[in-house]
Amino acid sequence: MMEPVRIDPQRALDEAMRAQQKLAASFQTLRQVEDVHYGATAKDEIYREDKVVVYHYRREGNPTAKAPILICYALVNRPYMVDLQDNRSLVKNLLALGEDVYIIDWGYPDRADRWLTLDDYINGYIRRSVAAVARDAGVEKINLLGICEGGAFSLCFTALHQDRLQNLITMVTPVDFHTKENMLSHWTRDLDVDLFVDTLGNVPADLMNWCYLTLKPVRLNQQKYVAMLDILDDKTELENFLRMEKWIFDSPDQAGEAFRQFIKDFYQGNKLIEGGLEIGGQAIDLKAITIPVLNIFAEQDHLVPPSASRPLGDHIGTKDYTQLAFKGGHIGIYVSGRAQREVPPAIHEWLAKRTR
Amino acid sequence: MAQGTETSGAPDDWQARSAQYWNAWMDATRKAFGVTAADSATARTPWHEGLEQWARLFDAGAAKDSQSEVVERLLAGARSYFALLQSLAQKGANGQADPKAWTDAVRNAFNFPGADAALLDNPLARAMRELAGQGAKGFEQMMAGMEPAMKEARSLLDLPAFGYAREHQERYQKTAKAWLDYQHETNRYNALIARASRRAFEVFEDKLAEHAEPGRQIDSVRGLYNLWVDAAEEAYAEVALSPEFREVYGALVNAQMRVRQGAQQEVERMSNDLGIPTRTEIDTLGQRLHALRREARTQTDEVIPRLVAEVAALRRELEALKSGAAAAATKNVASRKTAPRRKAPAKAAKSKSEQQS
Numbered sequence: 001m002m003e004p005v006r007i008d009p010q011r012a013l014d015e016a017m018r019a020q021q022k023l024a025a026s027f028q029t030l031r032q033v034e035d036v037h038y039g040a041t042a043k044d045e046i047y048r049e050d051k052v053v054v055y056h057y058r059r060e061g062n063p064t065a066k067a068p069i070l071i072c073y074a075l076v077n078r079p080y081m082v083d084l085q086d087n088r089s090l091v092k093n094l095l096a097l098g099e100d101v102y103i104i105d106w107g108y109p110d111r112a113d114r115w116l117t118l119d120d121y122i123n124g125y126i127r128r129s130v131a132a133v134a135r136d137a138g139v140e141k142i143n144l145l146g147i148c149e150g151g152a153f154s155l156c157f158t159a160l161h162q163d164r165l166q167n168l169i170t171m172v173t174p175v176d177f178h179t180k181e182n183m184l185s186h187w188t189r190d191l192d193v194d195l196f197v198d199t200l201g202n203v204p205a206d207l208m209n210w211c212y213l214t215l216k217p218v219r220l221n222q223q224k225y226v227a228m229l230d231i232l233d234d235k236t237e238l239e240n241f242l243r244m245e246k247w248i249f250d251s252p253d254q255a256g257e258a259f260r261q262f263i264k265d266f267y268q269g270n271k272l273i274e275g276g277l278e279i280g281g282q283a284i285d286l287k288a289i290t291i292p293v294l295n296i297f298a299e300q301d302h303l304v305p306p307s308a309s310r311p312l313g314d315h316i317g318t319k320d321y322t323q324l325a326f327k328g329g330h331i332g333i334y335v336s337g338r339a340q341r342e343v344p345p346a347i348h349e350w351l352a353k354r355t356r
Numbered sequence: 357m358a359q360g361t362e363t364s365g366a367p368d369d370w371q372a373r374s375a376q377y378w379n380a381w382m383d384a385t386r387k388a389f390g391v392t393a394a395d396s397a398t399a400r401t402p403w404h405e406g407l408e409q410w411a412r413l414f415d416a417g418a419a420k421d422s423q424s425e426v427v428e429r430l431l432a433g434a435r436s437y438f439a440l441l442q443s444l445a446q447k448g449a450n451g452q453a454d455p456k457a458w459t460d461a462v463r464n465a466f467n468f469p470g471a472d473a474a475l476l477d478n479p480l481a482r483a484m485r486e487l488a489g490q491g492a493k494g495f496e497q498m499m500a501g502m503e504p505a506m507k508e509a510r511s512l513l514d515l516p517a518f519g520y521a522r523e524h525q526e527r528y529q530k531t532a533k534a535w536l537d538y539q540h541e542t543n544r545y546n547a548l549i550a551r552a553s554r555r556a557f558e559v560f561e562d563k564l565a566e567h568a569e570p571g572r573q574i575d576s577v578r579g580l581y582n583l584w585v586d587a588a589e590e591a592y593a594e595v596a597l598s599p600e601f602r603e604v605y606g607a608l609v610n611a612q613m614r615v616r617q618g619a620q621q622e623v624e625r626m627s628n629d630l631g632i633p634t635r636t637e638i639d640t641l642g643q644r645l646h647a648l649r650r651e652a653r654t655q656t657d658e659v660i661p662r663l664v665a666e667v668a669a670l671r672r673e674l675e676a677l678k679s680g681a682a683a684a685a686t687k688n689v690a691s692r693k694t695a696p697r698r699k700a701p702a703k704a705a706k707s708k709s710e711q712q713s
Binding site for chain 1 (some may be wrong): 580596601616638650
């Protein structure tokens with residue numbers, strides 16, 4: 001047996017000096033970095049209702065795709081993750097491939113939105129957003145791309161209104177909420193969600209962020225910032241880092257009633273696959289989904305473990321189901337270099353074969 | 357290839373490098389930040405003090421507001437890393453070799469001067485405390501503010517309530533009980549985090565042992581730090597996914613909500629007394645407004661389109677009836693014009709009936 005650690009003193013000194021030099025440099029670079037902006041692609045508002053806005057991303061020339069894609073993001077965090085910056089943009093890459101892309105921006109719910117239910121979101125906002133996109137694009141049916149919680153909403157919407165859609169794409173979407181790796185779900189099971197929502201009204205963003213960070217407290221709150229030492233002298237990298245930080249902590253509060261139902265029925269009851277889920281008094285039966293479905297999940301996802309997404313194929317009625325496992329995490333699936341190379345072409349090619 | 361009996365550099369070498377580093381740090385700090393040697397010459401822990409110096413420069417207003425949070429978090433992360441560097445330097449100087457000695461070096465890294473004594477040997481609790489957002493801090497501040505009142509109320513907990521102030525006393529008792537319950541659940545939660553921290557050192561030692569094989573040795577401080585993070589997360593996940601943690605986590609959150617609710621109700625009561633609109637009243641208004649909007653939306657989206665369709669169908673039906681009637685009338689006229697004349701049958705029939713009556 002050998003000693004497990006063999007750090008040469010000179011190398012340790014070099015490492016320490018390098019880190020120190022980076023810290024010293026940061027005094028300059030942190031003052032030089034611009035205010036970070038997000039959103040690489042220009043977009044136009046096509047529909048607005050309450051705080052919800054549907055945007056149409058601008059493109060050069062006409063799309064070659066026959067039907068537009070509407071991106072339905074989660075209520076937690078902001079949707080600009082899909083168009084974070086010029087070289088990290090799912091939207092930009094989809095546009096380059098000829099797609100026509102729209103997105104729902106949920107805005108920042110406040111106390112006036114405390115009573116919004118899942119029915120309001122799914123049968124209300126999403127249904128009218130889908131209609132607005134179809135009208136704007138001059139088509140009868142569109143493609144829906146749901147992300148994370150937005151994916152679960154999209155599944156419910158499709159089960160109820162699939163006559164408005166050609167195809168459904170789900171990304172990092174939880175379907176089975178009771179798999180053993182699902183830490184978030186594990187923690188919600190003994191939560192008195194009625195007491196929680198009755199007390200808080202809307203669920204504060206800080207509380208949500210705290211919960212997410214405690215999923216991996218050392219990695220997300222310490223190691224990440226140690227790694228930041230390496231880029232302290234690089235203005236561009238530092239701006240990229242700050243942009244990501246901005247996104248992570250730019251979180252909307254959660255509308256109380258919708259949160260109550262989501263935790264009760266999805267996290268605690270696992271009703272999406274076990275049955276008994278109702279949205280606006282209408283039963284949700286995933287077997288009713290018969291349009292083509294593409295399910296993309298991330299293999300290293302700590303928020304929505306792959307085991308939570310993978311079972312979708314077993315629960316929906318369609319005969320045209322495709323599954324794509326991405327080597328990366330919940331965020332990497334949008335912003336990593338691999339994601340830029342792999343995800344948009346996969347979506348585009350899958351849609352091209354199915355859209356009429 | 358080095359043999360297992362070798363240490364990672366001679367003790368003297370580590371000490372010399374450590375002193376060399378500290379001198380270099382001092383020089384660089386002076387050059388970069390313009391501080392005097394006297395400012396930091398009293399430092400007992402070079403890396404830690406140097407970081408504090410660095411952070412103070414940002415506190416002086418050099419960083420933009422949007423970056424101050426990042427600076428704070430960077431400081432927290434870097435502090436642990438540099439503390440590890442320092443601890444390893446001391447460990448190297450001591451010339452110990454086995455995984456346990458390295459684990460102790462890592463353990464010592466988290467106990468640097470200035471660290472909260474309550475968090476000694478509990479790096480996970482430290483990480484949790486560092487990440488607390490404003491929401492959590494706000495609640496902690498509220499708890500601290502409630503402390504004197506709760507101490508007062510605690511003494512009343514077991515007394516029976518009676519008389520004019522009976523309702524008030526029962527309410528205070530309920531809030532005080534909720535507060536005590538929250539303290540109890542917090543202790544249970546902290547005990548689990550401490551368990552995860554202890555387990556993290558065990559996992560780390562196991563992981564270190566795996567690196568004792570040829571070709572797998574860790575050769576950088578960062579590598580060692582990353583291994584520690586892997587161990588800490590693995591240990592934490594073990595605890596966090598256990599049924600016990602689930603129960604404690606739920607109980608803690610529920611207890612916190614009961615405390616918040618008690619405080620809210622007191623504020624509501626006082627607001628009522630002062631004639632200030634309360635949250636409950638505003639929530640009720642919001643709920644009613646929301647119900648009205650849903651009803652209006654149902655009218656717009658479902659009832660009105662259905663009625664419009666129904667009216668349209670009726671109109672079509674009416675048009676059809678009208679055009680049918682018009683066509684029939686036209687046909688009648690046309691047939692009257694073309695048909696051969698007969699004797700008036702109606703008149704004849706009428707005459708017949710008149711005869712019968």
